[in-house]
Amino acid sequence: MDLTGKVALVTGAAQGIGRSFSEALLRHGAKVALLDLNMSAGEACKKALDGEFDAASSLFIACDVGAEEELKCAFKKTIELFGSLDIVCNNAGINNEHNWEQTINVNLTSMIRGTYLALDYMSKENGGKGGVIVNMASLAGIFPAAHGPVYTATKHGVVGFTRAIAATSKLLDYGVRINTICPAFVDTPLLNSVNQEQMMGRYYIFKDTVKKLIQHYGILDPSLIVQGLMKILQEEELNGAVMKITKSKGIHFEIYETALIQPEVK
Numbered sequence: 001m002d003l004t005g006k007v008a009l010v011t012g013a014a015q016g017i018g019r020s021f022s023e024a025l026l027r028h029g030a031k032v033a034l035l036d037l038n039m040s041a042g043e044a045c046k047k048a049l050d051g052e053f054d055a056a057s058s059l060f061i062a063c064d065v066g067a068e069e070e071l072k073c074a075f076k077k078t079i080e081l082f083g084s085l086d087i088v089c090n091n092a093g094i095n096n097e098h099n100w101e102q103t104i105n106v107n108l109t110s111m112i113r114g115t116y117l118a119l120d121y122m123s124k125e126n127g128g129k130g131g132v133i134v135n136m137a138s139l140a141g142i143f144p145a146a147h148g149p150v151y152t153a154t155k156h157g158v159v160g161f162t163r164a165i166a167a168t169s170k171l172l173d174y175g176v177r178i179n180t181i182c183p184a185f186v187d188t189p190l191l192n193s194v195n196q197e198q199m200m201g202r203y204y205i206f207k208d209t210v211k212k213l214i215q216h217y218g219i220l221d222p223s224l225i226v227q228g229l230m231k232i233l234q235e236e237e238l239n240g241a242v243m244k245i246t247k248s249k250g251i252h253f254e255i256y257e258t259a260l261i262q263p264e265v266k
């Protein structure tokens, strides 16, 4: 996919992986809607990006992805300003085992809603011209993390939903590729949640164990996750792929058995 002039929407774009995605998309000539709950970080991010790229190429939208109307409105604004939509990165996520219902809402419900909204605009079934959706999961979407059962559940949900909706997209010829990325630990502010009792909840007792795990497995630079995103955008055959990114193996894929015979619907 040539990214020049393409329109992307990135959630959780003010910092961390989402910000790195947004910078890379702008660098490749795309226009980017930057969605984030954190107004001050979002505005600071937009200002910094304007110093490097044409200010008209990006738009910051204050948006809580967990709030249905706000997310709908953000998609609408993006299309009103930029005229189309080609790429959606459902990236916003939290690690909050204390308020675990919020973790489910942000990490899973909003990924599903973001995917459906993206399909409403991009699916050929609705007169759209196709596109690419990337849903951010985690290695905790493949392996259980004893230190974060709800985080693990949401990320397993993202992986399962993405694989299934990607199969639907293929069957019904939506023209939209949908993939997921599962990184190990990445150097972003999210890792600070390990030190916060109000985030770790009853698993705060594991904080030193998790820190040792992080030290053992190493911390990835966000630029490697950007490389994973670019691979997904460029390799047209990738649909329903579960991309893993670790220090020891770099970018690679989870291989699943073919479990179900998919019915022919056309």
Ligand SMILES: NC(=O)c1ccc[n+]([C@@H]2O[C@H](COP(=O)([O-])OP(=O)(O)OC[C@H]3O[C@@H](n4cnc5c(N)ncnc54)[C@H](O)[C@@H]3O)[C@@H](O)[C@H]2O)c1
Pocket: 011, 012, 013, 014, 015, 016, 017, 018, 035, 036, 037, 038, 041, 063, 064, 065, 066, 091, 092, 093, 094, 106, 136, 137, 138, 139, 182, 183, 184, 185, 186, 187, 188, 189, 190, 191
């Ligand atoms: N950092 C890691 O080690 C790591 C590893 C694997 C997967 N991930 C996943 O990558 C994604 C990005 O994580 P990160 O490490 O960049 O986190 P981060 O905390 O550094 O950044 C997340 C961004 O999302 C925003 N956000 C949070 N809740 C939101 C909401 N309700 N609505 C809108 N924006 C919201 C935050 O304000 C923040 O700007 C998450 O889904 C996370 O689970 C992170």
Ligand SMILES: CCCCC/C=C\C=C\[C@H](O)C/C=C\C/C=C\CCCC(=O)O
Pocket: 095, 137, 138, 139, 140, 145, 147, 148, 151, 183, 184, 185, 186, 190, 191, 193, 194, 210, 217, 246, 247, 248
């Ligand atoms: C998961 C509970 C601790 C939460 C730590 C905070 C956020 C980090 C979340 C990331 O999504 C990473 C989560 C799990 C990584 C699990 C194992 C790493 C194994 C790495 C390897 O095999 O190289």
